[in-house]
Amino acid sequence: MDFQFSEEQRMFERSLREFLAAELPTERIRGLWDSERGRSDALWRSLAELGVLSVLVPESDGGLGLDERDFVLLAETCGYAALPEPLVDSALLSAPLLAAVGGEVAQRWLPALLAGEVRVAVATPLDLLVADADGAAAVLLAGGSAGDDDGELRLLVAPPADALHRQDSVDPSRRLFSRTPLGGGDLIAEGDTVRQLWARALNRGALGAAAQQLGAAARVLEYSVAYASERKQFGRAIGSFQAVRNQLADVAVALEFARPVVYRAADSLARGVATAARDVSHAWLAAGEAARMAARHGIQSHGAIGYTWELDLQIWLKRIWATDALWGGRAWHSERLETAVFSPDVALGAGHTFDEGT
């Protein structure tokens, strides 16, 4: 029993953090908002070079052969940096899905994806919208155009321009498209294996969202602490007023107790324990709660400047609000958790936290 990350995992996190701190200042994010594609191929290739896209791909397929425990801190870091690129989804879903399908499809797409030469978007069975379908060389689709058949995995190569219906998000970093017009494609796998792949992919997506929420919440807290330490009213720093301090302290507490829940969900997925789905939903809900609180108290502690386009705080607020509905949304995760907790055959209570893996 050891609830800590290894030195290697921390080093990987540090290198990504330092890279993003250097390469992705907020001016660059704003620059991307104003660009036509909203994405940077150079940035994407550099991220691929760091190995971030390859974490969950087996070594035999050219990946690093690691698992969710190795990725969760990286996802948190992407949230902290408000990275616009769809890195987390590509690393957690596109790449491992292609690797799992194997054969010619994997041979054709995986090396290019891992090298950062192409992007492959994902349209899950859950979602109304597809992120980053425009810059994608191919889209992995659940089922056909209906989008709700989780027993099929299709690959739509070069989505035609007339099937790309852009829908604008509150978060200018997000590039969303309608799911329905994205149909067809080649059937690359089907049946129960695909159902299992999707189930795992959805859990990974939710884990990635939860981890990004942690990172974004931590960043909002940092901004707020810095601002409250500097801004003066009534002749003193506003961060010396207890009402302001308490709100920020509450965010710190919420984050402290959301983090281990998210890390445990990573472990449950990696080990494939029986409670993995429950643990992921718990993580998604706990991280969302902490992030919503960070956003609310964060904007409040800034006063009117927090309500402006100009202040960079908005980059994280909007990411938090948008992410709060992704990968199932609150109702879906609450329901899943409920099924697990309110079931008569589930052992609850002391001593059941770490039931052994399958």
Next chain:
Amino acid sequence: MNLSYSDCQHTFRAEARDWLASAVPATPLPSFDTKEGFAAHREWERCLHEGRWGTVTWPESYGGRGADLIEWLIFEEEYYRAGAPGRVNQNGIFLLGPTLMEHGTQAQRQRFLPPMAAGDTIWAQGWSEPNAGSDMAAIRCTAERHGDRYIINGQKTWSTRATFADWLFGLFRTEAGSERHRGLSFLLVPLDTPGITVRPVRQLNGLPGFAEVFFDDAECSADNLLGEEGGGWSVAMATAGFERGLMLRSPARYQEAARRLVSLYLAQRPAVDRDPSVRGAVLAAWMRAEAYTLATYATASRLLSGGHIGSESSTNKIFWSELDLELHSTAMSILGERAELQSTAVDCEAGGAWLEGFLFAQAGPIYAGTNEIQRNIIADRMLGLPRS
């Protein structure tokens, strides 16, 4: 990261479980805030000690098992699962014990630890005074040095278990005219010393769970000074660190309460679902109990690899006390009309345990440093905000 137990840890759990299964009293003991309940709980401490399960984290030389923090968590899980009695000597074993091991002389450890472990000396804490609550450095109770003795005068208050306890540890002003944190000393005082008057104070449930302690020229041997004379504040902070940090409220307590809450809710469905907020509150209680457990395992792992307890002391204190309140408030709303019923009422649920827990939960955000004080500490030390 490795979130599974080792074979040794499984064996440890199994041993604890077996022993508890045969030793835990079949019927709950009366409250330790009654005379007979206090005696019964003292007996239980003796029984734990004989089984070597009373002080698992203590070194073997003092009757413990030298258990590490993960094993301690495992033991607590089994303890709460078995529905074992509350620990009447919590102040001694979990707070003073570790402080003595860190700051006591060899002679003091030899003198105080064995009877503490055996349940022969039950301890009360004496920090608070009528004018020193949150502002503990305002302590005025004096202990004047006369050769090898101190003469104590003044008053302590809200001293948990002091009504029936044998000894009290606390902070006293040993340097006349000293201010704030300076000039305070950590003394260990037998409560049957002439000149000491203990006046029980009834708590919300009507029982004398704490007491006022009056000192009127009460003598205390200088051998009972823990740490340096005048250096009591830092010794006390070490104790408070243990208290808020990990040992005061192990997660198992809330996990078992959350489990009972889920059963209570399931048993009262569908009627209780007419209030749609209840379902979410029950789930939230389960989630938080689980989060507290996970966070505690994470802290324990960190401490085991050489880290020190830091801001967790404060974040934990806030989290468990608010969780306890939410948990019991939710139970009260599920119980509806029966929520107010005392254990003596025929229609009361679970022997009145929810009501008792609800009342006690009101105190959680107050004792061991109020939650407002904890938020101040977080703002100052964890976030580095300007001081208020």
